[in-house]
Amino acid sequence: MKKYLIFSIAFFVQHVVSGQNYVPIDTADFQQRKTFLAEFKTKNDVLIKTLKAEYSGKTGAELGKYYNEFYKSFEKEVKDKNFTFKSPFNEILNGMLSDLRKNYPQISANLNVLIAKDNTPNAYCLADGTFIINMGLFNWMDNDDQIASILSHEIAHKLKKHAEKAMVENINEEKSDVEKVKEIKNQSVNKTDKALDIIKNRLYKKRGKKRESEIEADSLGYVIYRNSDFKKAEFLNAMKNIRDFDSISPRELKIETYKKLYDLPAQPFKEKWMKEEDFSLYNYDFYKEKLDEDSLSTHPETLVRIAALEKEFPELKTEDSPKEGSEAFKNLQKIAKMEILPNLFQSEDYGVGIYVAMQMIQDEFEEDYVKKWLGKFYGKIYDGRKNYNLNRYLDRIDPKNQSESYRQFLSFMWNLSADEIKNIAGFYE
Numbered sequence: 567m568k569k570y571l572i573f574s575i576a577f578f579v580q581h582v583v584s585g586q587n588y589v590p591i592d593t594a595d596f597q598q599r600k601t602f603l604a605e606f607k608t609k610n611d612v613l614i615k616t617l618k619a620e621y622s623g624k625t626g627a628e629l630g631k632y633y634n635e636f637y638k639s640f641e642k643e644v645k646d647k648n649f650t651f652k653s654p655f656n657e658i659l660n661g662m663l664s665d666l667r668k669n670y671p672q673i674s675a676n677l678n679v680l681i682a683k684d685n686t687p688n689a690y691c692l693a694d695g696t697f698i699i700n701m702g703l704f705n706w707m708d709n710d711d712q713i714a715s716i717l718s719h720e721i722a723h724k725l726k727k728h729a730e731k732a733m734v735e736n737i738n739e740e741k742s743d744v745e746k747v748k749e750i751k752n753q754s755v756n757k758t759d760k761a762l763d764i765i766k767n768r769l770y771k772k773r774g775k776k777r778e779s780e781i782e783a784d785s786l787g788y789v790i791y792r793n794s795d796f797k798k799a800e801f802l803n804a805m806k807n808i809r810d811f812d813s814i815s816p817r818e819l820k821i822e823t824y825k826k827l828y829d830l831p832a833q834p835f836k837e838k839w840m841k842e843e844d845f846s847l848y849n850y851d852f853y854k855e856k857l858d859e860d861s862l863s864t865h866p867e868t869l870v871r872i873a874a875l876e877k878e879f880p881e882l883k884t885e886d887s888p889k890e891g892s893e894a895f896k897n898l899q900k901i902a903k904m905e906i907l908p909n910l911f912q913s914e915d916y917g918v919g920i921y922v923a924m925q926m927i928q929d930e931f932e933e934d935y936v937k938k939w940l941g942k943f944y945g946k947i948y949d950g951r952k953n954y955n956l957n958r959y960l961d962r963i964d965p966k967n968q969s970e971s972y973r974q975f976l977s978f979m980w981n982l983s984a985d986e987i988k989n990i991a992g993f994y995e
């Protein structure tokens with residue numbers, strides 16, 4: 567563990583993160599991408615061969631077909647630059663991986679880590695042994711140990727062959743997903759409904775089964791984690807952080823923030839921009855019930871998992887507040903925060919990008935840097951408006967599923983005229 571820490575610290579002495587000169591992570595990594603894809607293809611072919619040998623007949627054939635389709639959609643994602651191959655995150659994660667392996671030799675040596683330009687705190691394990699770690703994890707975790715706990719959980723999934731087993735089970739039950747992946751591949755419109763999502767979600771189709779696998783991965787993951795030098799309590803602290811995640815922050819965006827940003831010399835702020843549609847006709851009680859029901863689906867799942875862990879490992883019952891992360895970790899955390907806007911730009915979530923940028927400005931986070939991105943997002947919103955496809959980049963108002971603050975924001979955005987958008991873009995770009 568010490569070795570990679572020293573290495574990372576040395577790396578960061580030269581690359582101290584500061585807003586003035588921050589350069590977003592370079593995705594012009596053509597050569598690395600090419601090499602990765604070539605290796606991935608080889609591994610995928612080996613996997614298909616192995617599976618066909620293991621599962622005879624129709625199941626083997628279906629698995630082969632499925633993993634071929636998977637390669638194609640995954641290749642597209644890689645080419646779309648949704649992952650980064652030259653990032654400071656790799657060092658720390660590969661270091662953790664080899665550290666965990668040293669103390670738990672059952673972990674295979676040919677695993678590798680791939681960093682996704684995705685702000686949600688999530689990680690996945692692909693069947694070939696590639697771990698996809700979202701950059702967003704660094705925004706939601708408090709320290710190195712919590713990141714290692716997530717990695718351990720994913721390793722456990724791999725050791726237990728959960729992805730493979732779920733796949734075989736699904737194939738035996740229904741055959742429609744290959745078709746679904748094909749369908750999505752053919753519609754380039756909604757980038758967020760990507761084929762990879764199907765793969766990710768396949769595991770989660772059966773709720774009961776999913777919970778069972780998760781509890782298994784937590785249990786073995788904790789054993790792997792405990793064998794290394796990490797602080798035990800952080801394993802649960804990491805799960806608690808994930809439990810508290812919301813995809814769009816419900817925090818209030820203050821009217822002053824709008825006025826601060828959009829009262830421009832050549833275009834004074836207009837009160838009418840803040841006007842909202844009247845939603846009094848909606849039956850909020852009905853929707854509130856529905857919302858509670860939805861939130862129940864993820865949160866108690868985590869609570870059940872936490873309870874199962876505490877039962878199996880009584881040592882986890884002693885609560886302990888998160889410790890401070892290492893300097894290297896804190897630097898990565900800062901990078902992950904600086905990358906939030908570039909990541910949203912990459913996924914073409916321009917509307918959400920503006921909303922998040924405004925929250926950052928409200929928090930007085932790296933104002934100059936954030937304003938530059940604000941201009942870029944407005945530029946894209948303007949293009950969308952001009953080409954009559956703004957729907958693609960900016961959510962419609964949906965009173966039943968959005969926070970009051972986000973709804974106010976969307977009203978504001980849809981109230982702006984094309985010229986007004988253009989002026990804002992021009993001012994900040």
Ligand SMILES: [Zn+2]
Nearest residue numbers: 719723780783
């Ligand atoms: Zn899991």
